[in-house]
Amino acid sequence: MNSRNLIPSLIVAALSWSQPGLAQVDRPDIGGPEGLDIYEELTEEAIETTSNWDVNDSLTFIPGYDMYCHWNTDVLFDRLSSKPFHHDTLRIELGMHECDIAMPCDGKLTSPFGMRKGRMHYGVDLDLETGDPVLSAFPGMVRISKYNKTFGNVVVVRHYNGLETLYAHLSKRSVEPGDLIDAGDTLGLGGNTGRSYGSHLHFEVRFLDQPIDPATVVDIEHGSLKALHYDLYGSTFTSSIAARTATTTPAVGKKYHVIRSGDTLYGLSRRYGVNVRELCRINGIRESSTLSIGQRLRYR
Ligand SMILES: [Zn+2]
Numbered sequence: 001m002n003s004r005n006l007i008p009s010l011i012v013a014a015l016s017w018s019q020p021g022l023a024q025v026d027r028p029d030i031g032g033p034e035g036l037d038i039y040e041e042l043t044e045e046a047i048e049t050t051s052n053w054d055v056n057d058s059l060t061f062i063p064g065y066d067m068y069c070h071w072n073t074d075v076l077f078d079r080l081s082s083k084p085f086h087h088d089t090l091r092i093e094l095g096m097h098e099c100d101i102a103m104p105c106d107g108k109l110t111s112p113f114g115m116r117k118g119r120m121h122y123g124v125d126l127d128l129e130t131g132d133p134v135l136s137a138f139p140g141m142v143r144i145s146k147y148n149k150t151f152g153n154v155v156v157v158r159h160y161n162g163l164e165t166l167y168a169h170l171s172k173r174s175v176e177p178g179d180l181i182d183a184g185d186t187l188g189l190g191g192n193t194g195r196s197y198g199s200h201l202h203f204e205v206r207f208l209d210q211p212i213d214p215a216t217v218v219d220i221e222h223g224s225l226k227a228l229h230y231d232l233y234g235s236t237f238t239s240s241i242a243a244r245t246a247t248t249t250p251a252v253g254k255k256y257h258v259i260r261s262g263d264t265l266y267g268l269s270r271r272y273g274v275n276v277r278e279l280c281r282i283n284g285i286r287e288s289s290t291l292s293i294g295q296r297l298r299y300r
Helices: 044-049 234-245 265-272 276-283
Strands: 089-093 109-111 114-116 119-121 124-127 133-135 140-148 152-159 163-170 186-189 200-207 210-212 229-233 256-258 296-298
Touching (some): 140 186, 265 276, 276 296
Antiparallel strands (some): 109 124, 114 119, 124 200, 140 152, 152 163, 200 210, 256 296
């Protein structure tokens, strides 16, 4: 049963994010499906517009609020909230019985989580026909229901244990942010929207914005839980980040280039095989920044 519009579709910024300097945290750049960047950041403007928001204003029942400290109905996964995982182990309860999950659709696995053609695939692809219902795997609250150029029509559901699940390429969405849903409730209809070739469901499982292989949570073939709980280790995320960064940032010491006359960010980008955005990020500069002769620029 849906309780529509339970929560206004506003962006709620974590109070801690308003602290200056947090944006400087050195963190690997994270790509989307097929390596596209799906992470966004809460802008200063977004934070300002929600500065009057009070955690006591009835929003404390948002699933997993204590872990995320925010509720954002627009940004799919937030770069700033991709916190380093400090626990040795964190046990996430998945259900009381192995059948406490609804398979999002009936189709077979057509593409697994992991590296694909040299890029990270952050979910699994499940076969379906356009128009087949897509169901929520677990109970929770719809955080996002929108069109995205990569994911097409996409729905993200926040669950009570802090996990989030994402359902992409839908032909139709039938829920709105704030809707309370049960496992097995219909979120929309499968399709082929966004960057997709052929009707399928791209299904992701995330915790604190970090991707988890859905096949380690769900037995896709049998439509049951792999276990009643899921233990997260610091290394759970490290491995997916390592796989991701291996394609862009070799894990070796820092290297620097000393700027000479005629050097440009684009030239250095080509020379060292690091994209301009990454160069800017690791050096804390903007693409429009002027380079001065003798300046040291880190390229690795
Ligand atoms: Zn996919």
